[in-house]
Amino acid sequence: MQTPAALSPTLPSDVDVAIRVRGLETGFGAQTIHKDLDLDVRRGEIIGLVGGSGTGKSVLLRCIIGLETPRAGTIEVLGRDAATLDAVEGRALRRRWGVLFQEGALFSALTVAENIEVPMREFLDLPLDLMDEFAKLKVRMVGLPEEAACKFPSELSGGMRKRAALARALALDPLVLFLDEPTAGLDPIAAAAFDDLVRVLRDTLDLTVFLITHDLDTLHATCDRVAVLSDGLVIACGTIEALREFDHPWVQEYFSGPRGRAAVRSQRKPPAQPTPQPSKTEFA
């Protein structure tokens, strides 16, 4: 099927990209997951990655952040290909992104502040009291009360845990934020509040956000463009409006089926409590 130019997964060479994937091939044993996959993510955009279950969304994310080794192809993040970097350069690059994994994955034996300090301990050499101060700033930044810093994950609601995990992903002031199913398991109000927070953070901190989700409301509420993964590659990437015009069975079913139409109709309302607007200087 021919992809229209407006839905090409690659962008013109003069566009400032944060992530560039070319000719990616991945697999496990006899199973091929991606084959000749290309994708560009513009600096400063929120891009959503969708696709049927098992199409390889998480594997793609894991390749981009270096947790899986591709069989072929190149991946550049912020203009650097981690595969060509030495250990010191690779570490410097890894510092520039934050990741919120599917399950949130906070350490249950650590408080929220201690969780946020884990990447600080790994990458920065800071005195403890300064790390505590930074951790509190991150807690406030994601709209949690400062008291949440000394709580354990089990003492928080699901929505608060997601925010705490987001605070940890932001610990090192990343340029790129990877979110894997960030609203999974949240009620619609908490999910809408989280969507709102992601947009506010992107706008405030000039982040590039790479977001995997099955949540159509999240796609509508947050994403500038959406990339569709099918048959091992990105078959289309563009605005939801443009994708709705794309004559592909899965894309049509996804965006123009009953749930897709409902998401358009019900565009989630912002939360009753406004999300705190973090200032850039607060996190400088």
Ligand SMILES: Nc1ncnc2c1ncn2[C@@H]1O[C@H](COP(=O)(O)OP(=O)(O)OP(=O)(O)O)[C@@H](O)[C@H]1O
């Ligand atoms: N470490 C691994 N070893 C072997 N197979 C794997 C591994 N990780 C993922 N896979 C396989 O790769 C395929 C893609 O998995 P992935 O988790 O990326 O799918 P997904 O699109 O994120 O799915 P979902 O939407 O259900 O989360 C699946 O068939 C999965 O079983």
